[in-house]
Amino acid sequence: MPQVQPNAPGTLRQLAIAMALTLPAFGSPLPVSAADTGEQNTAKPQSAALNFNIPAQPLVDALNAFIAVSDWQVGFPAGMAKDIRSSAVHGRYTPQQALQQLLTGSGLRYRLTGANTATLENAPQSQADTPVLTTMTVVGEAVKDVNDPYNEDYYISNTSTATKTDTPIMETPMSVQVIPKQILKDQQAIRIKDALKNVSGVFWATDPMYEGFQLRGFQTDGTTTVYRNGLRIRRAQHEVVNLEQLEVLKGPAAAIYGRIEPGGLINVVTKKPLDKPYYALEQQFGSYDLYRTTIDATGPINDDRSLLYRFDLAYQNNDLFIDKMDQERVFVAPSLSWKPSDRTEVNLNLEYQYDTRTSYTGLPVLGNRPVNVPVTRFYGFGTDNETSVFEKVLVGFDWSHQFNDDWKIQHRFHYYNLDYQINNSSFFPRPVNPLNQRTAVRNVSTRPIDDTDTVATSIDLTGKFELFGTRHRVLAGFDYFWETAESQGFFGAPAPAVYRPVVDIFNPVYGQVPLASAKDFNQFTTFNQSWYGTYFQDQITLFDKLHIMGGGRYDWAARSNGSASTAIETARNNETEVKDEAFSPRVGMVYQPWPWLSLYGNYVESLGGANTALASNGQPLSAETAQQHEVGFKTELFDKKLLTTVAFYELTKQNIATPDPINSRFSVSTGEARSRGIEVDVSGQVTDGLSLIASYAYTDAEITKDNQGNQGHKLWNVPRNSGSFWAKYSVQDPVLRGLNFGAGAYVVGEREGNNANDWQMPGYVRVDALIGYSLELGKSKVTAQLNVNNLLDKTIYETSAFNGYLTQPGAPRNFMGSIRLEF
The missing domain is CATH 3.55.50.30 (Phage tail protein beta-alpha-beta fold)
Incomplete structure (x- = not known):
């Protein structure tokens, strides 16, 4: 029976x-x-x-x-x-x-x-190895260490991104999702944008050179959304070989992170050295001549394991699905951990990345749709002049000290240099000629000098105490961010005709185009910004069921920029500065009537990103601001292995730059936009062999104030409905143990190509599949895996770019195989 x-x-x-x-x-x-x-x-x-x-x-x-x-x-x-x-x-x-x-x-x-x-x-x-057991009732089932390289869990129960304290997600009064490294392995995601498709309401929203995203409808350029270990990182393409997990905080995060776009924050958590030896070598190969080799090695250096190391390396060489495009990457990331005592830890890490890739801007728009040409069509000049070089160096340092059982201090710092050498001829077209509906202007762009330096640091003091029967977890902190950037180059408007050739979009002709020399440079820009802020937070627990969080942050921010068409010195002399001060409060509450159910709500205000536009008096505009109301619930089911988060939110952003109605060369900060919606995220394990991650987002994002006739329009690139589902099953039968297979679907509805809403990108459904087999060989593990992406070979347009003139296509059906050795 x-x-x-x-x-x-x-x-x-x-x-x-x-x-x-x-x-x-x-x-x-x-x-x-x-x-x-x-x-x-x-x-x-x-x-x-x-x-x-x-x-x-x-x-x-x-x-x-x-x-x-x-x-x-x-x-x-x-x-x-x-x-x-x-x-x-x-x-x-x-x-x-x-x-x-x-x-x-x-x-x-x-x-x-x-x-x-x-x-x-x-x-x-x-x-000695089997301590005496006391009589007890077992509750739930233990999960593996999140840093264990063999951990296959899809659900991580704790996160520090939302609160800067190690807090269970079920006790956090915000929507926060974690994508562990196992999902990246199963989906063979080699870019963070490939992994973020598993999170509701997150969309890639930039040109292919950078990694900027839209969260809850609000677009960023990659400079304010992505953080690394809690510190802001300048826009670039992030390598995943040293990535432990991705943590996504939904909604304004200014209360503890400073000025940021209000849609949310993506925190890249990197791998740390381990006290047990572990080595992994993986060779990936795929469509479009993709070859990618990665190495991960870690372990103790000395006998008492007080000094640990880790070394991650990636080399990638491939063409792209777009004609005449290729790229190459070298990435190395050594790191050291030192524990001079039981209470003190010091970490030092370095990242070096060197990318070369063909410049690409996208496909033009004709009428109200992307032009009907193959998504493989390349509209550049098809020459070596279009190879761009991106070189980044990051030096990170952090330390922590536990004063006693309750109080701890932690300091983080990194220096980041990003050097662009964009010696290329690029296709930055004006709209397609409306008379003949087949030609567009190509603009040559040459930017051999584009250098950015950033410094970010923070210091946090955390403590725990009891007061009048309530438990408190407190945070007090200070951070500082500084950035400077200069750019010199040539952009082909206005310019001689040789630098502005016309292209037939249905029959492009490739050929050499001369690069502009230094004497022709017509674009010189400078940019400087810095801010510092202090913040506090108290997480109060009453009756083991009610968790109340309150806190806020005060920011002092300054930014300046200059531009000229003659010399970099002139741009420096033309710099104008604007300063902002603001307090950003945040309050939230979680009520747990049962351990598996949390009801939560929050209210957050935010100091947003700095406006780069200038007012008619020559001064930059004041920074953007935002407010959010959110309620929702979370559940932990199946022995605390499956997490569900359902969020209902309304988010409003003010002080958006719009053209000055008197002089369109300048701007006024009268714009406003509102986003509201429902987000559902599910991740974890249903049975011993079945793991899944799924999401759904209903996003109603529109412009509520505007002086360009866009009031009431939808925000660009934001589908009203979107969702994802990915499941993997590992066979449990002893005879077939090691075999696993999976499949997923990603659904994105129709989106507007720009805020004028005069063209649209059609919706799409993308289906992916996986089959793999792992074999234990003594203390080693060998895994062979094959992924098929866009299995049904659908035409995909992922996002729009460059003021809505272009669209970025997604790849047709493609394959990715791998052999991984771990020991």
Whole structure:
């Protein structure tokens, strides 16, 4: 007779409540009460179970982390814990379970001396590796260490991006999604934009040279959206070989990160050195002559494991699906970790990346649609003059010190240099000639000098304490950001006809075009910005069910820019400066009626990006501002392995630059836009073999104030409906163990090509598939994998660019294979 698993009824009740909460979002209200779900019979002794996320580390540090979560007291004789490392504890446990797991393999055991107190003692020799078990009720199932290179989980329970503290997502009053490295492996995502398609409401929205994104309808240029380990990173194409996970915070993040576009923040979390040796070598190969080799090596340098290293390398060489285009990349990232004591850690890391690739701008627009030509069509000149070079160097440094069990300080710093050498002839067309509907003007662009330097640093003090029966986790911090950039070059308007050839869009002719020399340079620009801010935050827990967060930030920001058509010195002399000050508050609340369900809400104000336009008095415009209201709920189902987030939000952005009605050469900050919608994100594991990640976004984004006749228009590149679904199944049968396969679909609705709404990009459905096999060979693991992207070979237009004159196509059906050796 079939047996029902003990936790099945509870899971079904949880699913029923989660579905009841989700259905109203789609217009089908379904009231649910405790009587309807049978919830009155689900009482279980789970109140003592807590979420632990403690990595393997020196035992003293691990005990401090345990005490901070459990509020227990743990005593031991001086010197007993010296040179002893703990085991990792990740998952939902009672404090007894967590402490026992922490001590596994240490040669120590604990003895209870009170209700919430324990003392450590040496375990008998026969029990050194198997500590005495106390009677306990097991709650949930532990998950692997998030830094474990063999971790295959799709759901990471904790994140620090939203709060700058290590907080469970279920206790965070904002919508935040995490894409772990396993998803990148399964989908063979070699760009972060390939991974971000799994997150609701996030769209690639820039030209192919950079990585800028739209979040909740608001576009950025790549300079203010992407952060690296919590610090702002200048626009570039990010390498994924040293990426541990991507964390996406939805909505304004200015309250702890400073001026930023209000749609959200993408934080690239890099890999750290590990205290256990691990080596991986992967060779990828695919369509369009793609060859990509990556190396990942890490481990201890000395015997006591106080000094660790990691080295990541990637080399890639490939053509693109677009005619006459190719690229090459070299990337190296060494890093060191030093732990001079149980309470102190110092990390140093370096990144060097050298890219060469053919310049590309896109396909022109004819009428209200992209021109009907093959998406492989190249409209440049097809010569070596169109090769651009991008070189970046990043030096990062951070350290942390634990003063005692409750208080910690952490400092981060990086210096980042991005050097562009754009010696190319590019296609920057005016609109297609409306008379003959087949010709457009190509503009030659030469920018051999484009250099940017940035410095970013932050220092955070975090602490925990109790006050009048409430638990507090507090944050106080300060950060500073500085950037300077200069550019010299030539842009072909106005220019001699030789630099502005005409192209037949249906029959382009390739050929050599002369590059402009220095004497012809007509574009010199400078840009400088800096700001510093101080912020605070308090996360208060009452009754173990109510979590209240409040805080804010005060910013002092300055920026200046200059331009000239004659010399860089003239551009420097023409610089104008504008200063902004603002306070950005943030409040939020989470209520957990049951451990698996969180109801949350937040209100956030934001100091946005700096306007680069000038007013008629020659001064830059004031910065943009924004406000957001958001409510939603989160669930953890299937033994805390599957996370669901449903968010309802309204976000308004002001001070958008629009043309001055008296003199269109200048601007006024009268524009306003509003975005509101529903977002659903699901990720995790449903069964032992089935993992999935899915999303849906309904986004109603429109211009609410404008002086160009665009009021009431939709924001460009924002589909009203979009979604994704990806699932992977790993065969559990012993005979076929190691075989896995998966499939996914990505759906994007029709989008406007510009804010005038006079042309559209059609919607599309993209289907991807995976098959792979892993084989254990002693202590080594070999994995062979094949991915097929755009399986149905659909025509895809991903985004528009260059003032809405062009569109960026997506790749036709393509293949990616790989062989990976890990040991």
